[in-house]
Amino acid sequence: MDIPENVQAVLKTLEAAGHEAWCVGGCVRDALSGRRPEDWDAAASALPEETMALFGSRAEPTGLQHGTVTVKTEGGPVEVTTYRIDGAYLDHRRPESVAFTRSVDEDLARRDFTVNAMALNLRGELRDPFGGREDLCRGLLRCVGDPDRRFQEDALRILRGLRFAAALGFAIEPGTAAALRRNREGLRDIAPERIQVEFFKLLPGETAAAVLREYPEVFGVFWPELLAMVGFDQRNRHHCHDVWEHTLHALDAVPGDLVLRCTTLLHDVGKPACFTLDEAGVGHFYGHPAISRELADRMLRRLKCAAGFRETVVRLVEWHDRDIPRTDKAIRRALRILGEEDLRRLILVKRADNLGQAPAYRGRQEELDKAEAILDRLLEEDACFSLKQLAVNGRDLLALGLSGPAVGAALEELLGRVVDGALPNRREALLAYLQKPREADGGERTR
Numbered sequence: 001m002d003i004p005e006n007v008q009a010v011l012k013t014l015e016a017a018g019h020e021a022w023c024v025g026g027c028v029r030d031a032l033s034g035r036r037p038e039d040w041d042a043a044a045s046a047l048p049e050e051t052m053a054l055f056g057s058r059a060e061p062t063g064l065q066h067g068t069v070t071v072k073t074e075g076g077p078v079e080v081t082t083y084r085i086d087g088a089y090l091d092h093r094r095p096e097s098v099a100f101t102r103s104v105d106e107d108l109a110r111r112d113f114t115v116n117a118m119a120l121n122l123r124g125e126l127r128d129p130f131g132g133r134e135d136l137c138r139g140l141l142r143c144v145g146d147p148d149r150r151f152q153e154d155a156l157r158i159l160r161g162l163r164f165a166a167a168l169g170f171a172i173e174p175g176t177a178a179a180l181r182r183n184r185e186g187l188r189d190i191a192p193e194r195i196q197v198e199f200f201k202l203l204p205g206e207t208a209a210a211v212l213r214e215y216p217e218v219f220g221v222f223w224p225e226l227l228a229m230v231g232f233d234q235r236n237r238h239h240c241h242d243v244w245e246h247t248l249h250a251l252d253a254v255p256g257d258l259v260l261r262c263t264t265l266l267h268d269v270g271k272p273a274c275f276t277l278d279e280a281g282v283g284h285f286y287g288h289p290a291i292s293r294e295l296a297d298r299m300l301r302r303l304k305c306a307a308g309f310r311e312t313v314v315r316l317v318e319w320h321d322r323d324i325p326r327t328d329k330a331i332r333r334a335l336r337i338l339g340e341e342d343l344r345r346l347i348l349v350k351r352a353d354n355l356g357q358a359p360a361y362r363g364r365q366e367e368l369d370k371a372e373a374i375l376d377r378l379l380e381e382d383a384c385f386s387l388k389q390l391a392v393n394g395r396d397l398l399a400l401g402l403s404g405p406a407v408g409a410a411l412e413e414l415l416g417r418v419v420d421g422a423l424p425n426r427r428e429a430l431l432a433y434l435q436k437p438r439e440a441d442g443g444e445r446t447r
């Protein structure tokens, strides 16, 4: 793949001023393996102040202490970082100091994995002192240098390694894999926000389930709740797998979207705490969705997830085991509460959950097909399931003499009746309903 024009222009400007300049890191890895790089980073021998001077008003000092200057171009921002050697790591997190160097190979040596430690220049020359290209061809993740030392310097690399394995479908070289397990406790020193970033890039990965299966104890450092699922025998004919294996099979069956993967990973996390055995020796997990929800909420808060994301996931976790009857009314009710996006997500989670169960019980797929068909039809028919679709609004009700909280309450009541099919979503019908004297058995309404 060719280096984009705007990035080439930045490299050219640096070279024309007598500096060395290379594309480095993830973009080289992705370009060499035919993936589309998300962003192109540059490394240069120029000192940050030299880069600043060279690009003038287009340059912004976005990370000067690390030697990073961001150059604005028409094709988007390009980060230029001065070749750097990291000083001693004293806290498993960050180097005490960084020193600039004029050697690109020294800069590559500080990088985490061989496939991330290559550089490419304008003439297509590849700088690859650690055999990154060969590892890339073989689909292998290997630390640059001694893996124990590298993971002790910065424990986030442990999770980055698993993230690249899951996203790229790579195997982890045995020495790197062993060191990654050995040094996992170092993750305790890493800020939860940084763990979240890497973990959330891992979950949508193609081989996320396989990586979780192979390294549960690593994820258990920040989410010990997962470990309770590992090997937990369900003692129930619906299940041919223990809770963890079931979860991983479901994870494999759900699309690689973060919300779906996170929900699926957590949907049964409360099962071990709910387990009961009946007289016949059959296992049950009564109330597990609520417990799963509670645990999931705690786990997501621990990683400092955004509130909106957390709320979406825990709601889907709570709903995952509810039956959605295949009727217009039930689907409209679910739409009212969840909205279209989350109801579609719920169906996908339920499909995956069912695919993770014993083969004889996978017939649920047809029920979900039916629910989905009804959902599609209702949306096509513009079925009413939200206040903004209701044929009357607050102003109509004010005109009828309602005021204050009674307006909202009346709107909700009308919506409930429309959703349940008791009233048509027509203005006259809705207004007439409100003006009609209350029947003895009718709902309550305050004026």
Ligand code: ATP
Pocket: 024, 025, 026, 027, 038, 041, 110, 111, 112, 113, 116, 117, 154, 156, 157
């Ligand atoms: P992505 O495509 O997801 O951005 P990436 O490899 O570009 O992947 P970044 O986090 O953007 O990952 O980091 C850019 C480069 O910086 C990496 O390729 C690697 O060379 C280096 N790097 C990043 N984080 C570390 C780290 N913790 N330790 C050592 N090198 C790192």
Ligand code: MG
Pocket: 026, 027, 038, 039
């Ligand atoms: Mg990157």
